[in-house]
Amino acid sequence: MQRITISIDDDLLAAIDRFSDRRGYASRSEALRDMVREAALREDIASEDDTPSIATLTYVYEHHTRDLARRLTEAQHAHHDLSVACLHVHVDHRDCLEVAVLRGGARTIRRFADTVVTQRGVRHGQLQVIPLGEAHDGHDHPHAHDHRHR
Ligand code: NI
Structure with a gap:
């Protein structure tokens, strides 16, 4: 076992401690290890293949952070083949919320995200990430389905 040092803000640390208390972990380290283990497992499952998928990527960012808005826009332009649509909401003076709809291989989408x-x-x-399955792959989608909601 190795010992690492991480920087974490007070709010997040408080959240970890609440999580730890609620589940009854013996220590903060034990709680964190389980959280990370869970995330790593999810990551492995999700990155296994490049199944055709459609996805939403949601995030909040501080638009005053140096160059961040420009870098995020540039990242989306660099992957315009993945980008279907992007919704931008000015949340308050500091934060913007964006929801990007992406379409492509699951692994490719995840890397971009x-x-x-x-x-x-x-x-x-x-x-x-919502897998579409092989039947929905390609550009010859006939658009013959009806749009009834059941
Ligand atoms: Ni904004």
Whole structure:
């Protein structure tokens, strides 16, 4: 076992402690190890294949953070093949919320999402990948389905 040092803000640490108390972990380290283990497992499952998928990537960012808005826009332009639509909401003086709809291979989408949510100043990054399955692959989608909601 190795010992590491991480920097974490007070709010997040308080959240970890609440989580730890609620589940009854013996220590903060034990709680964190389980959280990380869970995330790592989810990551492995999600990155296994490049199944055609559609996805939403939601995140909040501080638009005053140096160059961040420009870098995020540039990242989306660099992956315009993945980008279907992007909704931008000015939440308050500091924060913007964006919801990007992405379409492409699951692994490709995940890699792109990682480059966005790991930027300094980006918070609450959440990716929801919906696999479409082989039948929906390609560009010859006939659009013959009706739009009844059942
Ligand atoms: Ni904004």
